[in-house]
Amino acid sequence: MKIRRKGNALGKRVFSMLVLTFLLMNAPAAAQEGPAVTVSLDELIESGLKGNADIVQAYLELHSAEAEQKAVAGGFLPQVSVSGQYDRNIKRPVFFFPADRGGFPGTGGGNGATEGSVIEVGFDNSFQASAQALLPVYDKVLIENNRLAKTSVKFSQANLRISKNEVANNIRKAYFEVLFAREALRVLELSLENAAANFEHISNQFSRELVPEFDLIRAEVQVENLKPDIIQSQNELEDAVSQLKLLADIPEYMEINLKGDLESYYDSMKDEHPLQDINLDNNPSLQQMVFQKELQENQLKVNRAAFMPSVSTFANYAVLSQANNFNFSEYFWVNTSAVGLQVNIPIFQGFSQNRRVDQAKLGVEIAQVQKEYTERSLHIQARNALNRIERSLKSIVPQEKNIAQAERGYQIAKVSYERGAGTLIEVNDAELALTQARLNFLKVKLEYLTALSDLRALEGEF
Numbered sequence: 001m002k003i004r005r006k007g008n009a010l011g012k013r014v015f016s017m018l019v020l021t022f023l024l025m026n027a028p029a030a031a032q033e034g035p036a037v038t039v040s041l042d043e044l045i046e047s048g049l050k051g052n053a054d055i056v057q058a059y060l061e062l063h064s065a066e067a068e069q070k071a072v073a074g075g076f077l078p079q080v081s082v083s084g085q086y087d088r089n090i091k092r093p094v095f096f097f098p099a100d101r102g103g104f105p106g107t108g109g110g111n112g113a114t115e116g117s118v119i120e121v122g123f124d125n126s127f128q129a130s131a132q133a134l135l136p137v138y139d140k141v142l143i144e145n146n147r148l149a150k151t152s153v154k155f156s157q158a159n160l161r162i163s164k165n166e167v168a169n170n171i172r173k174a175y176f177e178v179l180f181a182r183e184a185l186r187v188l189e190l191s192l193e194n195a196a197a198n199f200e201h202i203s204n205q206f207s208r209e210l211v212p213e214f215d216l217i218r219a220e221v222q223v224e225n226l227k228p229d230i231i232q233s234q235n236e237l238e239d240a241v242s243q244l245k246l247l248a249d250i251p252e253y254m255e256i257n258l259k260g261d262l263e264s265y266y267d268s269m270k271d272e273h274p275l276q277d278i279n280l281d282n283n284p285s286l287q288q289m290v291f292q293k294e295l296q297e298n299q300l301k302v303n304r305a306a307f308m309p310s311v312s313t314f315a316n317y318a319v320l321s322q323a324n325n326f327n328f329s330e331y332f333w334v335n336t337s338a339v340g341l342q343v344n345i346p347i348f349q350g351f352s353q354n355r356r357v358d359q360a361k362l363g364v365e366i367a368q369v370q371k372e373y374t375e376r377s378l379h380i381q382a383r384n385a386l387n388r389i390e391r392s393l394k395s396i397v398p399q400e401k402n403i404a405q406a407e408r409g410y411q412i413a414k415v416s417y418e419r420g421a422g423t424l425i426e427v428n429d430a431e432l433a434l435t436q437a438r439l440n441f442l443k444v445k446l447e448y449l450t451a452l453s454d455l456r457a458l459e460g461e462f
Contacts, residue, residue: 036255036256036257037254037255037256037257038256038257038258038259039256039257039258039259040258040259040260041171041172041175041258041259041260044171044175044244044248044250045167045168045171045172045248045462047248047249047250048167048168048171048247048248048249049164049167049168050249051248051249052163052167052247052249054163054166054167055160055163055164055167057163058156058159058160058162058163058164059160061156061159061160062153062156062157062159062160064156065149065152065153065155065156066153066156068149068152069146069149069150069152069153071149072142072145072146072148072149073146073149075136075139075142075145075146076136076142076146077135078133078134078135079133079134079135080131080132080133080134081131081132082129082130082131082132083129083130083131083132084127084128084129084130085126085127085128085129086125086126086127086128087125087126088124088125088126089122089123089124089125089126092120092121092122092123092124093120093121093122094118094119094120094121095118095119095121096116096117096118097116097117097118097119098116122322123322123323123324124323124324124325125322125323125324125325125326126320126321126322127320127321127322127331128318128319128320129318129319129320130316130317130318130319131316131317131318132314132315132316133314133315133316134312134313134314134342135312135313135314136310136311136312137311137312137313137341138309138310138311139310139311139312140305140308140310141302141305141306141308141310142310143305144298144301144302144305145302147298147301148295148298148299148301148302151291151294151295151298152295154291154294155288155291155292155295158284158285158287158288158291159284159288161284161287161460161462162284162285162288164462165284165457165460165462166457167247167462168457168462169453169454169456169457169462170247171244171247171248172453173449173450173453173454174240174243174244174247174248175244175258176262176265176446176449176450176453177240177243177244177446178237178240178241178244178258179258179260179261179262179265179446180240180262180442180443180445180446181233181236181237181240182237182258182261183261183262183263183442184233184236184439184442185230185233185234185237187435187438187439187442188226188229188230188233188435189230190435191226191431191432191434191435192223192226192227192230194431195219195222195223195226195431196223198219198222198414198427198431199216199219199220199222199223202215202216202219202424203216203219215424218424218425218428219424222428222431241256262442262445262446262449263445265449266445266448266449269448269449269452270393270396270448278382278386278455278458278459279459280375280378280379280382280458280459282459282460282461283378283458283459283460284460285374285378286371286374286375286378287460289367289370289371289374289375290371292367292370292371293364293367293368293371295367296360296363296364296366296367297364299360299363300357300360300361300363300364302360303353303356303357303359303360304357306346306349306353306356307346307353308346309343309344309345309346310343310344311341311342311343311344312341312342312344313339313340313341313342314339314340314341314342315337315338315339315340316336316337316338316339317335317336317337318335318336318337319333319334319335319336320333320334320336321333321334378458381454381458382455382458385451385452385454385455385458386455388447388448388450388451388454389448389451389452389455391447392444392445392447392448392451393448395444396441396444396445396448399437399440399441399444400441402437402440402441403434403437403438403441405437406430406433406434406436406437406438407434409430409433409434410427410430410431410433410434412430413426413427413429413430413431414427414430
């Protein structure tokens with residue numbers, strides 16, 4: 001079943017190459033009618049790294065983490081605000097004076113001797129404009145939050161590397177799968193050509209009554225039996241190409257030809273990696289787990305910092321005036337200003353912060369367990385990849401000899417049959433054995449290339 005590419009805006013970006021960009025600027029129908037584009041593995045990986053949805057999402061998450069880090073770092077800078085206020089006193093505020101202090105003329109107050117008196121203050125209209133500045137001198141929570149935000153950026157960077165690593169590895173393996181499917185199809189087509197040539201030869205022999213009808217039937221059956229295998233192999237090649245296009249973010253309608261072949265890639269990469277333990281220090285998944293633990297440790301420090309006092313400096317400046325009218329030019333404006341030091345000491349927080357500290361401690365322990373498990377899992381994957389490479393290398397020479405023997409056996413069976421010393425069944429069996437030997441040889445090379453690709457991905461070489 002063909003995999004169809006979803007028509008989203010993200011998936012419409014293909015190659016950075018000029019020729020491919022030109023093709024994408026044209027209508028799909030024109031691209032369908034044009035010649036196929038020849039691409040290399042590096043170009044496919046480049047395309048996939050640009051257009052893959054997981055990578056785009058990882059980039060956005062990284063940008064978000066960077067923005068958060070900048071926002072937290074902004075807390076170390078002065079916080080300045082400006083405000084303005086207008087009050088209309090429907091009933092003016094008052095001052096109360098006790099009875100034993102005496103009263104003031106015109107203050108009223110009911111029973112002045114026992115209840116005291118009041119006096120109205122202010123005017124109908126009140127205006128005030130002020131500016132405030134606050135600068136943290138010492139804030140342990142802010143310091144630890146800044147460290148936490150920086151670690152979050154590192155975590156997002158590792159996540160981006162994971163996405164790139166996985167996409168590159170998947171494209172490499174899909175590319176090798178297409179090369180294998182293409183060459184496997186050639187092997188089957190060659191087998192069909194041999195069977196067809198054999199059928200034509202036997203048909204001529206049968207017309208001259210030199211071979212029995214049974215041989216003619218067997219030769220024809222051999223040809224027909226290969227045709228379904230050819231169709232299946234063509235479908236497998238088409239599916240492999242579709243999967244590669246999907247991973248590399250290439251539109252389904254675009255025809256592509258791949259540079260290289262399985263043999264040349266194997267020859268260029270067979271001595272690339274020694275059969276020894278690999279270095280996983282650059283593995284992005286392992287690095288992410290290190291940052292994950294660091295995140296939890298930083299979160300623990302943030303929660304503990306909430307018990308620490310904080311110190312800030314502040315400065316205030318205000319301009320205010322009051323009047324019973326709106327003749328602003330006649331107003332008497334008063335300026336006030338102040339600077340100071342503010343200390344905040346947390347005393348009791350209802351044990352909620354203690355629980356947050358306990359929770360952060362558990363987060364550190366969980367991160368440590370996950371890191372150890374990831375490290376063990378990666379080493380097992382690396383050892384398995386090395387074993388696959390070693391098995392493939394050990395199988396190459398026997399498979400080469402097996403193909404040579406199968407070719408010789410096929411030639412002997414043909415000559416024997418043509419001389420009347422052998423049977424057509426022996427020829428068919430020999431030809432089938434040759435086809436199987438060639439396919440097995442391709443499978444061994446594919447296994448080596450995919451195992452090496454997995455190993456490179458484990459080492460973080462995308």
